[in-house]
Amino acid sequence: MSDLQDNLSAVAPKLQRFQEQTLGHFIDGQASLGTGGETFTNESPIDQSPMGQVVAGSAADIDQACLAAQRAFSAWATMPGDQRREILHKVADAIVANARDIALIESYDTGQALRFMSKAAIRGADNFRFFADMAPSARDGDSLPANEHINYSMRQPIGPVGVITPWNTPFMLSTWKIAPALAAGCTVVHKPAEWSPCSAALLVEIMHEAGLPPGVMNTVNGLGETAGKALTEHPAIKAVAFVGESVTGSRIMRQGSQTLKRVHFELGGKNPVIVFDDADLDKALDAVVFMIYSLNGERCTSSSRLLIQESIRDQFLERLAERVKKLKVGHPLDPATEVGPLIHQRHFDKVCSYFDIAKQEGAKVMVGGEPRPLNGKGHFVAPTLFTEASSKMRIAQEEIFGPVLTAISFSTEAEALAMANDVDYGLAGYVWTSDTGRSLRMARDLEVGMVWVNSENNRHLPSPFGGMKASGIGRDGGDYSFEFYMETKNVCIATGSHTVPKLGV
Numbered sequence: 001m002s003d004l005q006d007n008l009s010a011v012a013p014k015l016q017r018f019q020e021q022t023l024g025h026f027i028d029g030q031a032s033l034g035t036g037g038e039t040f041t042n043e044s045p046i047d048q049s050p051m052g053q054v055v056a057g058s059a060a061d062i063d064q065a066c067l068a069a070q071r072a073f074s075a076w077a078t079m080p081g082d083q084r085r086e087i088l089h090k091v092a093d094a095i096v097a098n099a100r101d102i103a104l105i106e107s108y109d110t111g112q113a114l115r116f117m118s119k120a121a122i123r124g125a126d127n128f129r130f131f132a133d134m135a136p137s138a139r140d141g142d143s144l145p146a147n148e149h150i151n152y153s154m155r156q157p158i159g160p161v162g163v164i165t166p167w168n169t170p171f172m173l174s175t176w177k178i179a180p181a182l183a184a185g186c187t188v189v190h191k192p193a194e195w196s197p198c199s200a201a202l203l204v205e206i207m208h209e210a211g212l213p214p215g216v217m218n219t220v221n222g223l224g225e226t227a228g229k230a231l232t233e234h235p236a237i238k239a240v241a242f243v244g245e246s247v248t249g250s251r252i253m254r255q256g257s258q259t260l261k262r263v264h265f266e267l268g269g270k271n272p273v274i275v276f277d278d279a280d281l282d283k284a285l286d287a288v289v290f291m292i293y294s295l296n297g298e299r300c301t302s303s304s305r306l307l308i309q310e311s312i313r314d315q316f317l318e319r320l321a322e323r324v325k326k327l328k329v330g331h332p333l334d335p336a337t338e339v340g341p342l343i344h345q346r347h348f349d350k351v352c353s354y355f356d357i358a359k360q361e362g363a364k365v366m367v368g369g370e371p372r373p374l375n376g377k378g379h380f381v382a383p384t385l386f387t388e389a390s391s392k393m394r395i396a397q398e399e400i401f402g403p404v405l406t407a408i409s410f411s412t413e414a415e416a417l418a419m420a421n422d423v424d425y426g427l428a429g430y431v432w433t434s435d436t437g438r439s440l441r442m443a444r445d446l447e448v449g450m451v452w453v454n455s456e457n458n459r460h461l462p463s464p465f466g467g468m469k470a471s472g473i474g475r476d477g478g479d480y481s482f483e484f485y486m487e488t489k490n491v492c493i494a495t496g497s498h499t500v501p502k503l504g505v
Contacts, residue, residue: 007114007333011104018042018052018105018198025061025221026204028068029214034061040223042197045111045341045348046331047377054197057222062189062230065218069160069187070236072215077157077185081136088132088183090210095125095175098206106171106199107332111341111379114333116169116295123459124175124203130461131183131481138184138482144490148498155486157185158262159238162231164224164252165200166243167193167343168298168401174203177241180481182216186239190219191231193244195344197221224248232256239263239484243300245399246425246470264474264484266300266466268399269427272420273303274442276413277311279432280454285316287456288405289323291430293383296340297403298347300471301428301450301457305396306407307416313409317366317387320407324367327383327403331374339403341379348379351402354395355384363389363406391419399425413438421447426468428457449475 023042024033036058042051055061076084095102099121107117141153163177170193181188192200204219220227232240232255239262242252246267253263273291275284291303308316332340342348348371355369368384384404386395395406410416420429429446431453433439443451449467452458462478474484 003336004331004334007104007335010100011108011333014101014105015051015108019050020052022053022055023197023201023221024055025057025065026201026208026217026219027061027065028072028218029208032061032064034058034220035064036060040194042109042195043344044108045343045379046108046374048345051109051198054194054221057191057220057227059226059230061220061222062191062227062234065189065220066160066231066234066236068215068218069189072213073157073160073187076182076187076213076216079185081138084135084183084185085132087211088128088135088179091207091212092125092128092132094206094210095121095128095203098202099125102171102199102202104333105202106196107340109198110167110170110196110343111332112169112295112298113337113340114335115337117332120169120172123172126461127172127175127179131179134180134479134482135183138486141488148495150493150495151490153488153490155482155488158485158487160187160189160236161485162234162237162240163188163190164228164231164240164242164244165190165192167196169295170196171199171203173243174200176476177243178203178217180476181241181485182212184482184485186485187216188218189231189237190217191224191228192219192221194221194223228252229255232261233259235259237261241484242266249472262484264476265472266476267427267470267472268401268425269300269302269467269471270305270397270399270423270425271301271303271428271430271448272305272307272446273430274307274416274420274432275309275312275316276416276431276433276435276438277309278434280434281312281316283454284432285319285323287430287432288320289327291456292405293324293327293339293403296342298343298401302401303428303430304400304405305420306405307410307419308407309416310409310411317385317407321367321385324383324385324405329372329374329380329382339383341374342381342402343379345379347401348381351381351400351404354398354400354404358386358389358393358395358406361389361393361395363387363393363395366407368404391422397423413441417442417445421445424470427471428452428467430456
């Protein structure tokens with residue numbers, strides 16, 4: 001039996017649960033089918049086969065979850081940090097114990113290659129461990145003495161929070177938001193993406209089996225227009241963390257404005273990878289291929305624009321094209337697969353529309369540019385490379401969010417910088433050069449929240465993660481996460497020696 005068949009056999013009994021039972025919510029420690037009775041069909045992107053029915057959460061379902069989070073908040077917020085740490089480590093242990101099942105289900109549900117999803121589950125456990133260890137010191141502040149007063153600061157959790165997560169790597173990104181919220185002492189209402197709901201159900205069940213108190217973590221499935229809107233407008237929710245499209249982020253900000261909600265947005269990107277002629281071209285080539293074609297190109301930090309110096313353009317693009325042609329497109333549960341199917345028919349249609357747009361704009365489709373169904377089925381597309389493009393073309397300005405790379409040539413450092421910044425987005429940038437001064441100048445002047453020099457996207461949990469411009473508001477990672485999920489309070493105590501001003505004497 002092949003490795004693919006082994007994985008298909010292993011996932012079959014896990015899929016059966018979702019196919020035979022309607023996937024509902026998890027509210028106040030209990031599974032729930034909600035109040036509205038409406039459902040929608042979840043389909044696998046591999047072959048459009050139904051993976052089961054999912055409850056479409058109503059405003060009433062969201063209200064129940066928010067009130068549960070509100071009731072649970074006081075006890076969770078005042079629980080000593082070392083006790084929260086212990087519980088969150090148990091959650092991490094349970095994730096590791098279930099990592100293979102999580103990876104298989106998520107791969108089947110999202111179309112992401114198993115080689116990446118197997119690591120995503122472990123990364124989720126790492127998120128819980130990292131923030132668990134920060135829980136005991138989450139409230140810590142500063143001592144700020146003055147001449148006749150003593151000031152000190154402290155932090156306290158903001159309250160129940162809403163977390164709305166995307167469909168591309170849903171398990172890992174959910175833990176990236178939920179773990180720091182819980183470590184800070186907040187309670188959570190989670191609304192997963194409707195296109196990939198399965199791993200969120202596994203997560204909330206694992207968390208409660210590991211000992212999380214009822215109401216601390218609640219999950220409500222549904223559509224953004226109903227469940228998502230109700231969550232962002234609910235008065236019990238004090239902050240909303242969202243990962244997704246920039247347009248949706250703008251909508252959430254409007255919806256939350258009536259209740260003055262704090263918002264944290266990780267939004268879209270059109271990230272440049274800039275390769276200068278003095279770079280280590282072998283490593284640069286590896287990074288260019290990895291950062292756009294891994295995870296099906298469906299990641300916010302993908303380097304979807306290649307800015308290549310003219311002196312090395314032809315030779316680099318020739319080598320790049322050969323690599324792109326050799327990428328293995330296939331079933332996501334096949335360990336050999338490097339690129340799987342896109343998540344949904346609507347997204348597949350969007351990505352494919354850019355193949356015609358590129359031709360209409362005058363770019364060259366050097367590789368790919370077409371659907372590539374597997375046995376006549378699925379949302380598969382050929383890994384694509386556009387060349388002879390300009391920075392003003394739509395393929396260079398708009399987030400395609402697929403395995404599609406647009407190459408643009410430049411002559412000088414100044415020209416490269418201008419092109420890199422000439423987009424609405426500002427999430428990440430990648431620079432390849434052996435010139436130390438140039439790397440420092442580019443890192444300083446790129447209008448992005450994160451810069452990697454001579455590296456692919458390397459995750460460092462204490463570091464700030466987030467973007468500028470249309471790519472987001474706020475930062476994740478380390479203590480930066482706590483700045484969002486906690487309020488800072490100053491306390492000023494007089495030593496008794498100062499004179500209080502007198503009026504009306």
